[in-house]
Amino acid sequence: MFYNLVKTPVIVKTGKHILGNMDRLLSEAHLVFPKKILITQENLYEAYKEELGTDTFYKVILVEGGQLSETNAIIDECKSEDVLMIAFGGGSVLDIVKYSASKMDKPYITVPSALSNDAIYSCVARLTENRKKISLGVQPPIGILVDIDVIKKSPRVLFMAGVADLVSNLSAIQDWLLAHNEIGEPINELAFMLAKESALPMLRYSEDDVFSDNMILDLVNGLVTSGLGMIISGNTRGTSGAEHLISHAIDEYFPNKSTIHGIQVGWAQTLIAKKYHNDPYKVNEFYKNVGLMKIFNEMIPWSEEEFENLIPYAKKIRNRYTIFDHL
Ligand SMILES: [Zn+2]
Known part of the structure; x- marks a missing residue:
């Protein structure tokens, strides 16, 4: 067996x-x-x-x-x-x-x-x-x-970064599916499901719920379930796609303009969803309702046009097929 x-x-x-x-x-x-x-x-x-x-x-x-x-x-x-x-x-x-x-x-x-x-x-x-x-x-x-x-008692912005890091799974799984369909990369269905289902409960929350017992519990459960998905597949495919490549590229090539990981991946996710994916999970609406869009505007020094310029750097980060290879 x-x-x-x-x-x-x-x-x-x-x-x-x-x-x-x-x-x-x-x-x-x-x-x-x-x-x-x-x-x-x-x-x-x-x-x-x-x-x-x-x-x-x-x-x-x-x-x-x-x-x-x-x-x-x-x-x-x-x-x-x-x-x-x-x-x-x-x-x-x-x-x-x-x-x-x-x-x-x-x-x-x-x-x-x-x-x-x-x-x-x-x-x-x-x-x-x-x-x-x-x-x-x-x-x-x-x-x-x-x-x-x-x-x-932890800083609100850190909590919000964790929310965005988890919700960014919904971007990563689209890249995983794309890699599967276009270059035949294998998908571990169980890990895929865990990556997706761990993020979905977040989408029901809005700004007033931040730091509520329920939202904290769903965030912890989501991060643990998402982690289990990674351990099952033995890779980070379900949790790290093009949005993570952008964040890693900022850290690597523009460290003076980098900020908290989750804030960077969430910001990249909003643009990727809007520009290339037609936003099937309505993450832009969620990010607005939960107050993250405001945080992106305050903390991210990059404009939408500059985002395009980051893509070539993102593609250099690692050999991982994403929407950026499809463009
Ligand atoms: Zn992450």
């Missing part, structure tokens, strides 16, 4: 009072480790020290986040210990823990302080090396714990 074996997290929990109850939640999930190491940023640690409970952790490692060079120190601190690593922070903290843990083949859980992108559950870490962002393959976490009250 032949099956696709997939590693799924042992625990996924979104709710209130998560930070102060991690020990209980982990033991209920039969995740018993003699030592737990917390990896986070100083400002977060100061803000949540009491809730986290200082004696819960064998060690606390404070990091800046985002730099590949920082992973050496984490690996030195953890490699000889039988530990569960707990990453508490935004995407930049989660990504260095994902990479360090994978290097040592150690289990880790992600506890996001913001939901700015799909870092909470994915098989890719984006880190900076020599001032350039690089993508590295990593093992997924064994658990994801999301404290709704922590997310509510």
Whole structure:
């Protein structure tokens, strides 16, 4: 018999009072480790020290986040210990823990302080090396714990970036289908379905819902489901299409004009939907209703004409067939 074996997290929990109850939640999930190491940023640690409970952790490692060079120190601190690593922070903290843990083949859980992108559950870490962002393959976490009250205190723009990163799946799957129809690239139907279904629940929300319990829950569920799709297909086809190529091209070739990942991909998605796809999922209407169009106007320094000039750079980012190859 032949099956696709997939590693799924042992625990996924979104709710209130998560930070102060991690020990209980982990033991209920039969995740018993003699030592737990917390990896986070100083400002977060100061803000949540009491809730986290200082004696819960064998060690606390404070990091800046985002730099590949920082992973050496984490690996030195953890490699000889039988530990569960707990990453508490935004995407930049989660990504260095994902990479360090994978290097040592150690289990880790992600506890996001913001939901700015799909870092909470994915098989890719984006880190900076020599001032350039690089993508590295990593093992997924064994658990994801999301404290709704922590997310509510995160910057609104980061939350909106996470929403856009998830909704951009609806652009990526159109590129995947195009690649399938035009150059015969295989489609993993299950991963395709997960990428699509994870994003659709977002479309019902508008600006007044931002940071509501329901929208936070749907965003977490969407990011986790979307991540599962990536892990099933073993690639990022369902979550990263032409809109991601534009964002990566800005980061790579115009770092002085780059901004938050999710904001860039959402902006690129609006133009791709409008110009080339006839917007079947009505994402432009959604982005307007949820307040993202306003954020794109404020934060993106590129005009619609300049978008066209970015396409040749986007095509250089990686060998991935998208709408840009079809034009
Ligand atoms: Zn993304």
